[in-house]
Amino acid sequence: MLFRGSLFGVSMKAEGIDHVELRVSHYELSVRFYNRILLPLGFKKVHIKGETVTCYVKGRSSLGIRPVKKRKSIRNISYSYKRAGIHHVAISVGARREVDEFYRLLLAEKIKVLYPPRKYSRYGRWYYSVFFLDPDGIDLEVLCWNMPRAD
Numbered sequence: 001m002l003f004r005g006s007l008f009g010v011s012m013k014a015e016g017i018d019h020v021e022l023r024v025s026h027y028e029l030s031v032r033f034y035n036r037i038l039l040p041l042g043f044k045k046v047h048i049k050g051e052t053v054t055c056y057v058k059g060r061s062s063l064g065i066r067p068v069k070k071r072k073s074i075r076n077i078s079y080s081y082k083r084a085g086i087h088h089v090a091i092s093v094g095a096r097r098e099v100d101e102f103y104r105l106l107l108a109e110k111i112k113v114l115y116p117p118r119k120y121s122r123y124g125r126w127y128y129s130v131f132f133l134d135p136d137g138i139d140l141e142v143l144c145w146n147m148p149r150a151d
């Protein structure tokens with residue numbers, strides 16, 4: 001049965017995904033990495049008092065970076081997109097040329113590219129994206145849904 005957002009008489013409707021937070025093996029290294037890719041895209045860095053976390057905020061959504069817990073048994077469990085957990089995190093831009101520009105940034109910063117920019121029409125008619133990896137091997141994507149414009 002579908003409840004369509006009203007179970008007990010109060011209407012509910014999600015605004016969207018608000019934030020995602022990632023645990024990283026080497027916090028300072030990862031913060032430098034995310035600075036290099038997210039600040040040029042217009043994200044603002046926010047720190048939360050009393051917590052070791054760096055949040056990158058853009059509009060109503062944010063990506064948070066937290067160090068792994070220091071316990072050795074946990075620290076040595078490395079990330080794999082094949083296990084349960086985050087598969088990839090995607091950031092959208094408005095124009096295809098911005099995906100290409102971002103790709104040039106990845107190359108200039110010597111960031112590991114998983115798949116260079118290309119169309120994925122199975123996701124959407126104009127869907128165009130580049131995949132790359134963070135220092136823990138977490139798969140990230142920058143994509144555009146829009147028809148390419150001549151400008």
Ligand SMILES: [Zn+2]
Binds near residue numbers: 088090141
């Ligand atoms: Zn994706």
